Amino acid sequence: MKVKDPLPPLSWDARRIQIQGFMTGLHQIEWLLVTLITLYLVLIGAPDDHTLELLVATAAYFGFSLLASRLRFFDERQRWLLALHTWVMIGFITWFLHSTEGVSGPLTSLYLLAVVTSALTLGVLATMLEVVAIVACIVLLLQLGDERLMETANLTLLSINLIAYLIIGYLTAALVDGITVSNRMLLEMASQDPLTGLFNRRAFNDLVKPVDAMARRSRRPYSVVVIDMDGLKAINDAQGHVEGDRAIKLLAEELKAHTRSSDLLARHGGDEFLIMLPDTDAGGATRMLHRLLADPDHEIPAISIGVACYPEHGESFDALFEQADQAMYVSKSLGGRRVHVAGAPR
Template sequence: MAGLHQIEWLLVTLIILYLVIIGAPDERSLGLLLTTVAYFGFSLVASRLHFFGDRQRWLLAIHTWVMIGFITWFLHNTEGASGPLTSLYLLAVVTSALTLGVLATMLQVVAIGACILLLFQLSGDSISAPEHLSLMSINLIAFLIVGYLTSALVNGIEVSNRMLIEMASQDPLTGLFNRRAFNDLVKPIEAMARRSRRPYSVVVIDMDGLKAINDAQGHVEGDRVIQLLADELKAHTRSSDLLARHGGDEFLIMLPDTDADGATRMLRRLLAAPDHEIPAISIGVACYPEHGESFDALFEQADQAMYISKGLGGNRVHVADRPDAPSGMAQGKGRTP
């Protein structure tokens, strides 16, 4: 993550500025410089190799623990826990809050408290002294507040992003994918099918009687019928199938690893469903590679086949370039309209 490495480089910059401006004990200056350079090299290599990916949370945790250890070692070799450099731990807290969440950050604040106690012990200072106790308390409270607020802010941003993605990809009436999201999801499935020459089917579905419902009963009832059909389509498709509302009363389905016969069998079951509240539907089917080499070509073929179904009276399935059968026969088993 770019932000993680930028924070680490800020840490290294602050330490180098301290060494240049304030200086370090003569006997430790070379060791401090070499260790700082080694830590910077570790951060640089990790960022270039993308070793700490978003999904490798345990590696991100190791990264923050290394940062805490480096800060503790530097404080031990300079002014200990009683100086202003103790605030460097804030960088580790922010790093954890940005990448690991609230719980991990709170645990790391506890670990930082243990490191501060260790620093006081190694320096020979008494933690029970009022000035040391108050300094440690103020620092830990500040670390907890910064860690919690940063984690909460990151979580809020993530929730907002997920909501925006859902709003951009879902049809608000049915909860199905919209056409834009459908097209994005189709691309990798289409590419995989072309590489392996595996079939897939494209299905276009359109209601036959929605206009009459809207005119006679109003658009609220029309919307309810669209939702009923969407629920029926969900019930008859697999989790691997892609289902979208194309617009109005038209729906799109992509059936991976399904030829025209397999798609027809599934659609027969849909037409035989007993829900009589849903008007009759016209269905068109096209299959790769039989009817085209691209999704766009298959969609055009399936759309034309759907209009053929509608022209023949509706309530049936028509496969592109295949003679149509009337409702209730080989290719379309109808419901009572």
């Protein structure tokens, strides 16, 4: 069964962040390719009838590497941009080999740069497809060079290249997948409360920043809710910490059941929970919390709740948190099991 990813992809998509990081490495690989080809042209030379064409093509490829990353069309399609880079790289290498020594020269290994680039960024399937395309390019180069494909030397060359590209591509892609999984696990450990599975304080503070900034730009309301359990210490003293932990987990489950997917919910520490409700005024937050308290299907532990709303009670998240925290203590002083809105009469 597929487990729902608890990490909001907009802020915590490790794969997307990883791809963005690989863009720098991709440019370095492309510049390495241009450098190797330039050294070849300087040290070995090029056929007289192709010298100008090779220089123009190399300069054009270098210009493509510099300009392609600035295409605004690809801002949200980084994988497509990376795929475009690798396919252009394969085409450029193929044309260069055709204009020089073909597949019999030392630069056939340049295809490894395209294989490694694809494996680092596009995954196993895309890399295997590109390996097939590279082998097809090698076959084409043999045909254009009037080489007989069925000769033992050519078949051996083709087989060795195919096996080498497949092994390198698969192992590199598998290594990247392993790194991605490890990063996801580390991210979850760093951002989740181990007892409840909710966000911890650090993750919550990071995630509310863009929501707060967007609300302030658009002047749309949002509510901050502080929830504190009543009598957790008494449960721990009378029944033990196991029962106290069970009560905390029970409350966490009920909070998840009564919040929306767009809401941010966190265990702030101990028996205190925080909720951020985007596009929700104080009235909407109060109605949701009253439904929580009055849920006939589940009996939740006694809790005190404080609510503050932007922009009515403050112009920043920190100010709203302080107001909601004070409102929670007012609720607790009134006997608990109730919701109190900041600034409301007792």
